[in-house]
Structures are given as C-alpha cells and as structure tokens.
Amino acid sequence: MPVKIYIPCDTTALAMGADEVAKTVEFQSREAGLSADIIRNGSRGLFYLEPLVEVATARGRIAFGPVEPEDVPGLIETLMEHGDVFEGKHPLYLGLTEEIPYLARQQRLTFARAGIIDPFSIADYQAHDGFEGLKRALALIDSAGPQGIVDEVKNSGLRGRGGAAFPTGIKWQTVLDTPAEQKYIVCNADEGDSGTFADRLLMEADPFTLIEGMIIAGLAVGANQGYIYLRSEYPQADKILNQAIKTAYAQGYLGKNIQGSGQHFDLEVRLGAGAYICGEETSLLESLEGKRGLVRAKPPLPAIEGLFGLPTIVNNVISLASVPVILAKGGDYYRDYGMGRSRGTLPVQLAGNIKQGGLVELAFGETLHNLVFDFGGGTFSGKPAKAIQVGGPLGAYLPQAQWHTPLDYEAFAANNAVLGHGGVVVFDTSVDMAKQARFAMEFCKIESCGKCTPCRIGSVRGVEVIDKIISHDNQEQNLELLNDLCDTMELGSLCAMGGMTPYPVRSVIEHFSGDLLKTVTGNEQQE
Amino acid sequence: MTKLSEQQYQVVVKSVADKKALPGALLPILHDIQDQLGYIPKAAIDIIAAGLKQTAAEIYGVISFYHHFRLDKPGNHLVEICRAEACQAMGSEALEQEIKSKLGIDYHQTSKDNNVSLEPVYCLGNCACGPSVKVGERVYGRMSGEKFSQLMDKLSTYVVELGQGENHAS
Ligand SMILES: Cc1cc2nc3c(=O)[nH]c(=O)nc-3n(C[C@H](O)[C@H](O)[C@H](O)COP(=O)(O)O)c2cc1C
Ligand code: SF4
Ligand code: FES
Numbered sequence: 001m002p003v004k005i006y007i008p009c010d011t012t013a014l015a016m017g018a019d020e021v022a023k024t025v026e027f028q029s030r031e032a033g034l035s036a037d038i039i040r041n042g043s044r045g046l047f048y049l050e051p052l053v054e055v056a057t058a059r060g061r062i063a064f065g066p067v068e069p070e071d072v073p074g075l076i077e078t079l080m081e082h083g084d085v086f087e088g089k090h091p092l093y094l095g096l097t098e099e100i101p102y103l104a105r106q107q108r109l110t111f112a113r114a115g116i117i118d119p120f121s122i123a124d125y126q127a128h129d130g131f132e133g134l135k136r137a138l139a140l141i142d143s144a145g146p147q148g149i150v151d152e153v154k155n156s157g158l159r160g161r162g163g164a165a166f167p168t169g170i171k172w173q174t175v176l177d178t179p180a181e182q183k184y185i186v187c188n189a190d191e192g193d194s195g196t197f198a199d200r201l202l203m204e205a206d207p208f209t210l211i212e213g214m215i216i217a218g219l220a221v222g223a224n225q226g227y228i229y230l231r232s233e234y235p236q237a238d239k240i241l242n243q244a245i246k247t248a249y250a251q252g253y254l255g256k257n258i259q260g261s262g263q264h265f266d267l268e269v270r271l272g273a274g275a276y277i278c279g280e281e282t283s284l285l286e287s288l289e290g291k292r293g294l295v296r297a298k299p300p301l302p303a304i305e306g307l308f309g310l311p312t313i314v315n316n317v318i319s320l321a322s323v324p325v326i327l328a329k330g331g332d333y334y335r336d337y338g339m340g341r342s343r344g345t346l347p348v349q350l351a352g353n354i355k356q357g358g359l360v361e362l363a364f365g366e367t368l369h370n371l372v373f374d375f376g377g378g379t380f381s382g383k384p385a386k387a388i389q390v391g392g393p394l395g396a397y398l399p400q401a402q403w404h405t406p407l408d409y410e411a412f413a414a415n416n417a418v419l420g421h422g423g424v425v426v427f428d429t430s431v432d433m434a435k436q437a438r439f440a441m442e443f444c445k446i447e448s449c450g451k452c453t454p455c456r457i458g459s460v461r462g463v464e465v466i467d468k469i470i471s472h473d474n475q476e477q478n479l480e481l482l483n484d485l486c487d488t489m490e491l492g493s494l495c496a497m498g499g500m501t502p503y504p505v506r507s508v509i510e511h512f513s514g515d516l517l518k519t520v521t522g523n524e525q526q527e
Numbered sequence: 528m529t530k531l532s533e534q535q536y537q538v539v540v541k542s543v544a545d546k547k548a549l550p551g552a553l554l555p556i557l558h559d560i561q562d563q564l565g566y567i568p569k570a571a572i573d574i575i576a577a578g579l580k581q582t583a584a585e586i587y588g589v590i591s592f593y594h595h596f597r598l599d600k601p602g603n604h605l606v607e608i609c610r611a612e613a614c615q616a617m618g619s620e621a622l623e624q625e626i627k628s629k630l631g632i633d634y635h636q637t638s639k640d641n642n643v644s645l646e647p648v649y650c651l652g653n654c655a656c657g658p659s660v661k662v663g664e665r666v667y668g669r670m671s672g673e674k675f676s677q678l679m680d681k682l683s684t685y686v687v688e689l690g691q692g693e694n695h696a697s
Contacts, residue, residue: 011651011652011653011666012652012653012655012656012666012668014665014666015653015656015659015665015666015667015668016656016668016669047655047656048655048656050656191650191652192649192650193650194611194612194613194614194649194650194654195611195612195613195650195654196650196652196654197652197653197654197655200652232558232595233648233650233651233652233661234652235664236664270551270554270555271554271555271558272554272593272595273554273557273558273593273594273595273596274593274594274595274596274648275592275593275594275595276649287554288551288554289550289551290551290552290553290554290579290589291553291589292588292589292592293592293593308550308551349654349655350655351613351616351654351655351657352612352613352615352616352617352654352657353616353617354655357654357655357656358655380617389612393611393612393649423613423654425612425613425616425654426616427616428616431616436612436615439612439615443611443649446649447649
C-alpha cells in the first residue's frame with residue numbers, strides 16, 4: 001500500500017513553500033522507489049510549522065515541520081529506513097500531530113476538520129461527520145418546520161463572528177418572519193481586518209462546512225439563493241470554493257431537490273475588488289448589486305430589505321460555518337462552551353510579531369495573555385511585547401495592564417476595546433505607537449466609502465493633526481483637537497468605519513501617550 | 528482614448544454578453560475583463576455601459592471606487608506589498624522602502640523596463656507569517672529585501688525565456 005503523505009495547500013503553507021516541498025516529495029519518493037500518495041490537505045492552522053508535512057501511520061498521523069525542500073531527501077530516507085517507527089529519527093519530527101500541545105489544547109468545533117480532510121473531497125468530508133447538520137436540519141423541517149432550525153440556532157447562543165456580535169438566531173428569525181417571494185443568504189467573506197485569517201483558513205481547509213451552513217440557513221428562512229462575497233485578495237480560497245461548489249452540485253447537495261428532499265438551494269461565489277468597506281454589510285450588498293460600495297443608512301435592516309431590496313441574511317463565514325455542528329450536536333452542546341453572554345468557541349488568530357502564529361479555537365474566556373504567551377510563545381523578535389491590537393484596524397491597542405482580560409465581548413467593551421473577528425496582532429518594543437495612531441487615520445482615509453463627512457474629512461484631518469503632534473507643533477492644542485475630532489467621528493459617522501477609527505487612536509492617546517508626545521515630555525522610547 | 532485592439536474588443540464584447548444577465552453583473556464583468564487583459568481599457572467603458580444599459584459615468588464610478596480595478600496596463604508582474612498592521616509589526620515599512628528603491632518606483636507605478644507594477648495591499652490573510660508580498664496570484668511569507676531580489680531575478684529570467692518562446696511562435 002502506498003504511504004499517505006499530507007502537504008497543505010492553504011495560502012500560508014503555499015506562502016512558506018508548500019508547493020516546492022510537494023514537488024520535491026513527489027520526485028524524491030519516485031527516485032527512492034517509495035510508493036507515496038500525496039494529499040493536499042488544508043492547514044491545521046499551526047502556521048509557525050508550515051509547511052507541515054504529515055505521514056499516515058498505524059499510530060496516527062505523524063508531523064514534520066517546518067519542512068523545506070532540502071529537508072525532503074532526509075525525510076524520505078528516514079521513512080524508507082524506519083517505516084512506522086521513525087520516532088525522533090528526524091530533526092523535524094514533531095510526533096503525532098494531534099498531540100502537538102498547540103493543537104491538543106484547543107477546543108475545535110468549527111475547525112474540527114481543518115487540516116484533517118482533503119478540501120477537494122466530498123467523500124472525505126462525509127467520512128468526518130460532514131452533512132450531519134444538514135441531515136438533522138432536513139429532519140427538523142419535516143417535524144417542526146423552518147422554525148425548528150431557527151430555534152436550534154437561537155438556543156446555541158451563537159453571536160455573529162464578523163464583529164458586531166449580533167445574535168444569529170434573532171437575525172434569522174427576522175428573515176423567516178418577513179414574507180417575500182425571494183430571499184437571499186449572503187456570506188460575508190470579505191475578511192478585511194489585518195491579523196485575521198480564520199475565514200480564509202476555513203474556506204481553504206474545509207469549504208463544505210461553509211456550503212453546508214449556507215444550505216441550512218437557506219432552509220431555515222426559505223431562501224433558495226446564496227452568494228459568497230469573497231475578497232479578491234484570496235485567489236486560493238476562490239479556487240477551492242468554486243471546486244467544492246461544483247462537487248456539491250454534482251453530488252446533489254446543491255441545486256434542485258437536495259438529497260431527494262424537495263428542497264432547492266443555489267450558491268455562487270462573487271468577488272469583491274479590494275475595498276475594505278465592502279466588509280460592512282450594506283456596502284457589501286451594494287457591491288453585490290454591481291455598484292460602488294457606499295454604505296446604506298439603517299433601517300431598513302438587510303434582514304428586511306437586503307440584496308435587491310429583498311430579505312437577506314448577511315452572516316460572516318465563521319458564523320455560518322458554526323451552524324452545521326450546532327445542528328448536528330444540538331444548540332445546548334454549543335452553548336455549554338464559553339462565558340457570560342459569549343457562547344461557544346472563538347477562533348482566535350495569532351499574528352504580527354509572534355513566535356508561534358496561527359489559529360487557536362477555544363471557548364470564550366481564555367485570556368489574551370495566555371494566548372499570546374502560552375500558545376504564541378511570545379514575540380518573534382524575542383524583544384518584549386509592547387502592545388497588542390485586537391479586532392483589526394478599528395480595534396484598540398491594549399497595553400500590558402489589559403492583557404489579562406478574558407476573551408469575551410462584554411469584558412473587552414469594558415476596556416474600550418473590541419474582539420471583532422478575533423484577530424490578535426502583537427507588537428514588540430520597536431513599535432512607535434504614534435505611527436500606529438497615524439496609520440489608523442490613514443487607513444480610514446484610504447478606505448472610507450466617502451458617504452459621510454465625519455469619516456471622509458475627519459480621517460484626512462486626523463492624519464494632519466497627528467503629524468503636527470508628532471512634529472511638536474502646538475502639541476497640547478492639537479491633542480485636544482484630536483480628541484474633539486475623535487468625538488465627532490465617533491458620534492457623527494454613519495457606520496463603524498468612521499465610528500470606530502477613534503478606538504485605536506484613543507487607545508494610543510490613553511495608554512501610549514509617551515510615544516505620541518515623546519520629545520516634549522522627554523520620554524525616550526522604552527527599549 | 529486609445530482604441531481597443533481587435534482581441535481586446537472581442538474579450539470585452541464576449542464578457543458583457545456572457546455575464547450581463549447575472550443579477551449585479553457589473554463586478555463579474557469587470558473581473559473577467561481585467562483577468563484576461565490585465566486591466567480595463569478606457570475604451571471598454573462605453574461597451575460595458577451599453578450592454579448593461581447604464582451610463583459610462585456610472586461604470587467609471589464603479590471602476591474608480593475599487594482599488595483592485597485598473598485603467599492602465601500593468602507591467603509583466605504585479606507586485607503587491609502588504610501595508611497592514613500585522614505586517615507592520617514584522618517590519619513591512621522598511622521592506623516597502625527597500626523594494627521601492629530596488630525597483631526605482633513608488634506605489635501605483637510601473638518600472639521603466641515594464642517588468643513590475645507596484646501596488647499597496649491591506650492584508651493578504653498571511654498575517655501569522657509576515658511580512659507578506661503577493662506577486663501575481665501567489666503570496667510569499669517572511670519576505671525580506673534579499674529574498675525579494677532573488678524572487679525578481681527568477682521572475683525576470685522566466686519572462687525573458689517566455690518572451691523568446693513567443694517570438695519563435697510568431
Ligand atoms: C467597516 C466594516 C468592515 C467590516 N468588515 C467585515 C468583514 O470583513 N467580514 C465580516 O464578516 N463582517 C464585517 N463587518 C461586519 C458586517 O457589517 C456585519 O456585521 C457582519 O457581516 C454580520 O455577520 P455576523 O452577524 O455573522 O457577524 C464589517 C463592518 C464594518 C463596519
Ligand atoms: S463612516 Fe465612513 S465608511 Fe462609513 S458610511 Fe461614513 S464615509 Fe462611509
Ligand atoms: S497584515 Fe499583512 S498579510 Fe495580513
């Protein structure tokens with residue numbers, strides 16, 4: 001029997017050379033007369049170990065990493081010589097993948113299959129409990145109607161993972177209760193936040209989970225058309241999703257009469273075009289309609305007047321991909337994870353200046369400190385950490401004093417911070433926080449949709465004022481002006497782009513004023 | 528406005544015809560044209576507008592709103608450097624300066640030899656292994672000035688070879 005060798009094909013594994021490794025493994029095993037079956041799985045999300053090569057053995061899958069092409073001949077040699085028992089015989093040997101502490105200590109519900117299965121194989125998906133949630137949803141439709149599905153999602157306590165943390169079940173209820181000829185399910189796969197890659201990883205490692213979640217959403221509210229609005233920066237996810245959708249059609253999971261149930265659901269991927277604001281749900285809908293991505297005033301809510309003016313669910317990738325496990329195992333099962341009003345698990349993304357970056361899925365409640373220092377192993381540079389930005393470009397920079405905050409929507413709000421999409425970006429002491437505050441305004445200036453003045457003009461002024469502060473031009477007055485400007489943006493903006501840009505800026509004023517005012521107060525940057 | 532070549536004209540007309548029945552067809556049409564031609568020639572705007580029964584100003588307004596769409600022809604390689612926070616934390620600012628000076632161009636410009644066009648990008652989803660750079664469809668992690676030079680050397684050799692191949696064929 002050929003030996004099964006797994007080499008991931010997700011964006012990060014590829015960015016670290018996985019294709020070159022796969023080619024070398026293919027060539028070298030042929031040379032060595034080893035019969036190998038190379039499977040391009042998704043990544044487990046242990047990005048600091050990519051390319052992570054796994055070999056299937058009787059004991060389970062054994063991991064090696066990070067593997068470079070020049071490591072391959074030695075690896076193949078070890079494999080030939082020691083077969084199943086090459087324990088410790090290779091410097092890159094990591095033991096059983098499932099026992100690597102970074103992975104073993106996680107609570108994977110949504111990402112349970114990521115990196116385990118071949119994302120191109122529906123059979124592999126089915127063999128790992130795929131479509132169990134859909135089966136249950138179809139049974140619920142027969143016994144309790146669509147309301148039965150919505151109730152299960154409500155019961156799970158799932159809140160949207162895209163940032164605003166709105167209860168998913170309640171959104172679905174509104175769409176279910178709004179009568180219309182046509183309704184839509186729109187998956188927000190715009191994932192524009194820096195430091196986030198959970199959506200991408202899910203789509204690349206386990207695309208059928210998202211497809212299953214969207215079918216269930218369609219059944220729950222009576223929508224037979226779905227769109228995945230995917231950012232154009234993710235070509236690999238585009239390729240994998242389209243392939244998976246094609247397979248799902250061929251196997252009768254999409255289209256008319258899904259698995260003989262008489263239900264109908266169509267699904268299509270639509271690409272964005274490099275505009276951060278198109279992650280905002282109303283702007284996303286405008287973009288899907290073929291327009292400039294200008295934010296719409298709410299109300300009306302998209303749940304009532306969404307895509308083409310019809311009732312629409314807009315949910316994040318992770319929200320939708322969490323639905324299959326909720327249906328398969330029951331709302332209670334999911335709800336039993338977490339703390340307070342934050343139920344279930346949160347896929348945290350460890351990024352920036354971090355030694356062991358990657359995806360960590362855990363029940364809400366873990367502290368930022370444990371994530372960054374236990375899982376993450378501290379900074380990549382080895383210098384002390386200075387600031388941690390959580391929740392993307394509109395999220396606050398947290399100083400050391402706040403690193404023991406548990407990951408929970410309310411606990412973060414109490415610190416004037418946000419969890420957002422769960423992106424954690426670590427900065428070491430070489431960072432100049434004044435520059436980070438300036439960048440927050442600059443980013444808003446570049447990405448503002450332009451519809452309202454506080455954001456469009458405020459961000460331009462914001463950059464200017466911070467520049468003045470940095471160059472010690474009337475520092476005190478300009479700092480006051482900056483605070484005023486933040487108030488105006490926060491209170492006067494139509495959406496959270498302008499409304500939240502003050503979060504990172506204010507966190508710098510509050511916690512890192514030394515950097516902002518350095519030469520005047522005589523504070524040298526602490527190294 | 529320069530006129531479309533015959534081949535460009537065919538691509539534009541076919542894209543519009545293939546996709547105009549889609550709900551919200553404009554972005555799929557623009558993507559299709561840019562994927563095939565590398566950019567959206569200005570002369571294509573009137574054809575798209577006519578096909579979708581919209582005004583040229585509306586089409587232009589959409590193209591200009593999105594950073595991804597371009598109205599000018601890019602060089603052989605589109606290089607995008609991630610400028611977002613996670614990459615900043617890994618020194619992307621210095622990398623940007625280094626790459627710009629190596630190529631002798633700033634963002635939104637194309638090198639004199641037409642080999643490279645440079646664009647900023649805000650996150651490629653590779654934030655655990657930054658700084659990140661994208662060349663064409665491919666993302667590269669842990670990028671450094673030195674690694675970038677090697678990459679460019681490889682890519683230019685490839686283009687020269689490809690160029691010769693094309694000459695032979697014609
Ligand atoms: C400026 C801005 C950018 C956003 N970007 C995203 C995004 O990239 N992905 C996402 O899922 N939600 C994003 N959101 C949140 C969406 O507007 C919306 O709340 C979300 O898609 C709802 O899905 P959920 O309930 O499943 O979270 C953004 C919001 C704002 C204001
Ligand atoms: S706050 Fe900014 S992005 Fe949001 S609607 Fe206003 S201008 Fe547009
Ligand atoms: S911030 Fe650069 S890849 Fe995400």
